Amino acid sequence: MNLHYHVDGDAFIAAGEASSQVKKVLKQLGIAPHTIRKIAISMYEAEMNMVLHANGGDIHVEITPHKICITLKDEGPGIPDLELAMQEGYSTASQEIRELGFGAGMGLPNMKKYSDELSIRSEVGKGTEVEIIAWLP
Amino acid sequence: MQTYLHSVTLRPEKCKGCTDCIKRCPTEAIRVRNGKATIINERCIDCGMCIRVCRHHAKRAVTDPLSQIRKYKYKIALPAPTLYAQFKELQDVNFILTLLRKIGFDSVYEVAKAAGRVTEMSKSLFQSLNKRPVISSACPAIVRLIQIRFPSLIENLLPIMSPMEVAARISKQQAKALGYKEEEIGVFFISPCPAKATDVRNPLGIEKSYVDGVISIRDLYLELLCYVKEVSPETIENLQKSTYDGIQWAMSGGEGKALGIDKYIAVDGIENVIRVLEQVENGTLGDVDFIEALACIGGCLGGPLTVENSFIAKSRLQRLKKHEQKHKQFINSLRDWDLSFSIQWSKAVDSKPVLTLDKDMQKAMEKMEKLDKIYSTLPGIDCGSCGAPTCRALAEDIVRGQAHIEDCVFMLRRRVIEMAQSMVQLSKKLSFPTMGQIKKENEQ
Numbered sequence: 001m002n003l004h005y006h007v008d009g010d011a012f013i014a015a016g017e018a019s020s021q022v023k024k025v026l027k028q029l030g031i032a033p034h035t036i037r038k039i040a041i042s043m044y045e046a047e048m049n050m051v052l053h054a055n056g057g058d059i060h061v062e063i064t065p066h067k068i069c070i071t072l073k074d075e076g077p078g079i080p081d082l083e084l085a086m087q088e089g090y091s092t093a094s095q096e097i098r099e100l101g102f103g104a105g106m107g108l109p110n111m112k113k114y115s116d117e118l119s120i121r122s123e124v125g126k127g128t129e130v131e132i133i134a135w136l137p
Numbered sequence: 138m139q140t141y142l143h144s145v146t147l148r149p150e151k152c153k154g155c156t157d158c159i160k161r162c163p164t165e166a167i168r169v170r171n172g173k174a175t176i177i178n179e180r181c182i183d184c185g186m187c188i189r190v191c192r193h194h195a196k197r198a199v200t201d202p203l204s205q206i207r208k209y210k211y212k213i214a215l216p217a218p219t220l221y222a223q224f225k226e227l228q229d230v231n232f233i234l235t236l237l238r239k240i241g242f243d244s245v246y247e248v249a250k251a252a253g254r255v256t257e258m259s260k261s262l263f264q265s266l267n268k269r270p271v272i273s274s275a276c277p278a279i280v281r282l283i284q285i286r287f288p289s290l291i292e293n294l295l296p297i298m299s300p301m302e303v304a305a306r307i308s309k310q311q312a313k314a315l316g317y318k319e320e321e322i323g324v325f326f327i328s329p330c331p332a333k334a335t336d337v338r339n340p341l342g343i344e345k346s347y348v349d350g351v352i353s354i355r356d357l358y359l360e361l362l363c364y365v366k367e368v369s370p371e372t373i374e375n376l377q378k379s380t381y382d383g384i385q386w387a388m389s390g391g392e393g394k395a396l397g398i399d400k401y402i403a404v405d406g407i408e409n410v411i412r413v414l415e416q417v418e419n420g421t422l423g424d425v426d427f428i429e430a431l432a433c434i435g436g437c438l439g440g441p442l443t444v445e446n447s448f449i450a451k452s453r454l455q456r457l458k459k460h461e462q463k464h465k466q467f468i469n470s471l472r473d474w475d476l477s478f479s480i481q482w483s484k485a486v487d488s489k490p491v492l493t494l495d496k497d498m499q500k501a502m503e504k505m506e507k508l509d510k511i512y513s514t515l516p517g518i519d520c521g522s523c524g525a526p527t528c529r530a531l532a533e534d535i536v537r538g539q540a541h542i543e544d545c546v547f548m549l550r551r552r553v554i555e556m557a558q559s560m561v562q563l564s565k566k567l568s569f570p571t572m573g574q575i576k577k578e579n580e581q
Contacts, residue, residue: 001502001505001506016419016421019419020415023418025505027286027288027490027492027493028492028493028494028501028505028533029493029494029498029501029502029505030490030493030494030495030496030498030501031498033288033289033291033488034289036289036418037289037418040418040419040420041418041419041420044419044420044421045420063502065498065499065502110420114420136498
């Protein structure tokens with residue numbers, strides 16, 4: 001089955017709602033709790049990135065008995081150096097913001113940690129597409 | 138399959154079939170069917186929210202009457218510290234404990250004292266766990282909420298017995314040491330909430346509860362008041378063994394404070410707890426090591442079976458802190474009775490996937506698609522007239538075969554209009570040969 005969500009970039013108050021909805025659906029489908037938690041963490045992170053950096057975008061969720069595939073597409077600024085962005089601790093946040101406890105540079109590494117497969121395609125000036133896959137036992 | 142036993146029940150004769158309870162139930166466990174509320178047993182966590190919100194007092198908690206204690210030769214009262222806060226001019230806990238003796242209990246073992254024990258054990262257990270944040274298991278309604286709505290967080294629960302259970306075990310041991318036989322000893326918890334009554338009948342994390350009965354604070358309050366006049370300063374017995382650390386478990390923040398963990402949050406009110414647990418599930422709660430989560434606002438002091446409002450009750454308990462100095466001697470005596478049993482959970486707490494649409498995932502997906510389709514046709518105003526708390530819940534009930542689309546008054550209206558219109562359409566197509574005949578005959 002398929003689910004679609006449109007995420008507004010200017011509505012921080014609604015950020016994370018798509019992840020919440022998906023979590024609810026997965027619980028009703030009887031997906032194992034630890035799988036749901038993994039997906040919740042990685043999808044929430046990706047959704048927030050989309051709101052914070054790319055002015056929102058679209059989320060597509062495909063669920064089959066074998067896997068859950070979440071695709072997040074935005075038309076934001078893109079990621080110039082993906083390899084660098086994937087490194088733990090790398091952050092685009094300023095020193096001041098980091099001192100406040102934000103932008104620890106764990107977002108993308110956490111997404112990788114909590115997904116079975118993660119692929120990111122990004123083009124500067126065009127946008128980013130993130131694909132998170134969780135295999136079901 | 139385990140059977141679900143509940144303390145919260147409905148008195149149908151008092152139920153008006155309004156939507157107050159269905160709207161506030163945190164697990165969407167109530168539906169109005171045929172004009173009466175019905176509780177879906179598998180989903181109820183006995184939080185008592187419906188008891189609180191029902192204007193018609195149609196929801197109640199089934200607890201034991203005081204007369205039940207007469208069945209036992211040696212009667213032990215386990216008062217929750219919340220009981221102390223129900224009385225005006227509370228200065229001496231001994232006064233209330235003496236009242237309990239007057240009313241017929243042979244001995245009193247304070248749950249607040251056991252809470253002191255549990256605090257000590259929790260400290261070391263907390264260090265040995267590698268999960269963070271650790272979630273308190275003190276509130277049984279919250280543990281049940283996690284079983285149903287947040288199964289992935291079961292592993293974050295602090296796997297330790299409740300102070301009530303520890304108090305029951307120690308007090309039974311003490312009674313046996315006095316020479317009483319197991320069956321002669323009756324241990325009664327004096328409870329601020331229905332979740333505790335359920336916890337005794339259907340315990341979490343342990344095989345069997347050592348509590349023999351649960352009496353609600355509300356029921357006992359009036360009976361205790363009758364004895365107030367009989368207690369004078371000279372006749373107050375010196376029974377208190379608890380410290381303020383244990384007593385403060387009754388209020389939100391008490392357990393966390395007693396544990397002395399720096400990064401702890403105390404969340405009270407089940408709706409607030411749900412929001413925080415959502416965050417834990419998303420991994421966005423931040424650096425918190427311990428969550429004390431209580432279903433009632435104000436903690437146990439706000440329990441649905443209490444008498445006094447929780448704010449006054451809190452103020453009263455806090456005043457007891459002044460007497461803390463007096464209690465210092467008891468802190469040293471905390472270890473006077475060594476625990477001869479482990480107070481860690483001996484049984485796994487399972488998830489209860491009652492929200493799942495179907496055991497078979499393929500079928501669950503088909504139902505989910507159908508659910509989404511039905512939901513998209515519903516008005517989406519969550520009026521509750523159908524008897525389900527939200528339009529989404531109605532769509533779910535339809536998919537489960539427990540309701541039909543015409544339960545929605547708006548859908549029913551649309552159907553009626555459509556039917557009326559098609560009747561009109563139909564009438565236009567029809568000719569009336571017999572009537573024509575009659576007319577002709579009349580003309581002649």
